[in-house]
Amino acid sequence: MPELPEVETIVRTLRPRLLGRRITGFTTRWRRTCLPSPALIRAGVVDRTIDRISRRGKFIVITLADGGHLLIHLRMSGRLEWDDTLATGRTHIRATWDLDDESRLVFVDARKFGRVHYTCDPAAVLGVLGPEPLSRAFTATRLAALLAGRRRQLKPLLLDQTIIAGLGNIYTDEALFAAGLHPLTRAADLDRRQVQRLHQAIRDVLRLAIRKHGTSIDWIYPGGWMQRHLKVYGRTAQPCRHCGTPIRALRVGQRGTHLCPVCQPEPVRPRTQVRHTRRSQRLA
DNA sequence: TGAATTGTTATCGT
DNA sequence: AACGATAACAATTC
Numbered sequence: 001m002p003e004l005p006e007v008e009t010i011v012r013t014l015r016p017r018l019l020g021r022r023i024t025g026f027t028t029r030w031r032r033t034c035l036p037s038p039a040l041i042r043a044g045v046v047d048r049t050i051d052r053i054s055r056r057g058k059f060i061v062i063t064l065a066d067g068g069h070l071l072i073h074l075r076m077s078g079r080l081e082w083d084d085t086l087a088t089g090r091t092h093i094r095a096t097w098d099l100d101d102e103s104r105l106v107f108v109d110a111r112k113f114g115r116v117h118y119t120c121d122p123a124a125v126l127g128v129l130g131p132e133p134l135s136r137a138f139t140a141t142r143l144a145a146l147l148a149g150r151r152r153q154l155k156p157l158l159l160d161q162t163i164i165a166g167l168g169n170i171y172t173d174e175a176l177f178a179a180g181l182h183p184l185t186r187a188a189d190l191d192r193r194q195v196q197r198l199h200q201a202i203r204d205v206l207r208l209a210i211r212k213h214g215t216s217i218d219w220i221y222p223g224g225w226m227q228r229h230l231k232v233y234g235r236t237a238q239p240c241r242h243c244g245t246p247i248r249a250l251r252v253g254q255r256g257t258h259l260c261p262v263c264q265p266e267p268v269r270p271r272t273q274v275r276h277t278r279r280s281q282r283l284a
Numbered sequence: 285t286g287a288a289t290t291g292t293t294a295t296c297g298t
Numbered sequence: 299a300a301c302g303a304t305a306a307c308a309a310t311t312c
Contacts, residue, residue, distance in 0.1 A: 001289070032308090058291095076290050077310075092310090111309045113290070152302065161291075168290070219311080220289090253303075256288075 002074045004058060004133070004166030005209035006221050010080060011055045017082070018062070018105070022049045025098035033094040033109065034116050041118040044068045045097065057129045057165030061122065071117040071125050072107070077220050078114030081106045129165040133202050138164075140199040147187040147195060155183035156253040158202075167202070170215055170233045173258045175201045177232045183250075183257050185267040232258040 002010070026042040028034050034041050045064065052063040060080075062070040072080070083096070083104035095107040095116055107116060117125055130146070131138045146163055157163055158172045167175070176183050178201035181194060190198065209215065214224035217234060227234075231241050236249040240260040250257050 073291090075308090110311075111289085113308055113310095150301085156303085159291090218289095254305080255290090 001076060001168065001170070001218075001220050002058065002078070002214070003168035003171050004055075004206055005171070005212075005226065006214035006224065007055050007058050007060060007074070007166075008210050009213045009224065010074075011053055011060055014060070014080065015053050017103070018050050018053055018099075020050065022047065022100040023064075023097050024100050026095070027098075028095045030094040030109075030112060033107070033112065033114060034118075036118070041070075041095075041116065044118040044120075045070065056122075056126045056132070057161055058168070059126060061126075068118060068120055069122045071115075071119065071122060073115045073117075074109070075111070075113035075115070077111040078107065078109040079221070081108055128162050130161065130163045131165065133164050133166055134206055138199075138203075140196045143199045143202075144192070144195045147190060150187040152187050153183065153252060154181060154185045154187060154198075155255065155257055157187050159253075159255065164202070166206070169255055169257075170230070171202075171205050171209060173233045174205045174209075174231060177201075177258075177260060177264060178205055180263055182264045182266050183252050183259060189267060232260060234258065 023045045024047070026045050028038040031038055045068065048064040048066055048068060050062060051065045054061045054063070058073060060072040062072070064070070072078075083106055090106070090108065092108050092110045093106055094109045094112065094114070097105040099105065107114065119125060131142060147157075150157065154176060155172060158167050158175065159169070173183070175198065179194070179198040181190070181198060208229060209226045212224055212226035212229060214221060215226040215230065216222050216224040217227050232247050235247045236258060237246050239245065240247055240263060243260065243262045245260055245262040247258055248261050250259070
């Protein structure tokens with residue numbers, strides 16, 4: 001479940017221990033984790049020095065001195081751990097990197113959805129991603145352009161990594177609450193003021209979450225405390241922190257979605273479309 | 285035991 | 299034809 005704030009936190013903790021280290025070995029216990037293949041990753045990383053560690057969306061980007069890159073996506077249950085902190089008999093180890101200071105970085109992933117890419121052309125993987133929501137380039141005007149003419153509902157649109165990179169289920173719900181917008185609102189229906197509020201909400205929520213080192217709600221991601229600041233996610237039936245109304249849960253595009261029915265009023269469609277679309281009648 | 289979880293892809297409909 | 303909605307899927311935990 002790691003989203004942008006969790007990945008950013010991981011990158012920041014990785015940096016001091018990994019920068020300048022030389023990789024001395026690579027092993028894997030699950031082929032499918034490794035792209036294009038375990039052998040090609042090993043050939044690309046062994047005897048290379050780690051030059052830079054960054055983040056793009058939910059990808060961890062480890063740049064090697066010769067221009068090769070490791071792109072690590074944790075997906076649902078992936079985590080990076082240090083060999084020396086592992087209890088004996090650690091299960092679900094998918095890949096390990098040996099380092100020249102005798103330490104070892106371990107990719108642990110119970111559900112096996114995570115991926116480790118080695119490539120000299122990171123754009124081939126990262127190129128499809130939308131803008132970084134915390135970058136200077138991500139302005140309200142840019143967001144307006146991304147929403148313009150789109151009939152999609154806000155929730156699935158914000159989860160789409162090719163529109164904006166880094167939002168997952170938690171921070172999408174939190175951003176929509178902060179913006180006072182219902183997840184089923186059609187993107188193109190937002191007025192200028194609402195786009196500005198959404199833009200501000202996305203950045204505020206992500207920045208706060210990074211400050212809190214991410215959200216720790218289960219065994220998957222430890223060490224964060226943003227869970228204490230969540231306003232809607234995982235708070236079904238609990239009172240809205242703003243108005244006291246019980247938080248409601250619904251499914252939008254097969255995703256659990258949480259909202260305050262008062263702070264995020266249901267969108268009103270123009271009369272002509274309410275008449276003719278089955279979806280609107282069902283929701284009414 | 286089955287529901288929940290994320291991102292990608294294929295497929296179908298408008 | 300492009301866009302959007304939907305389902306299936308990967309595998310495990312509780």
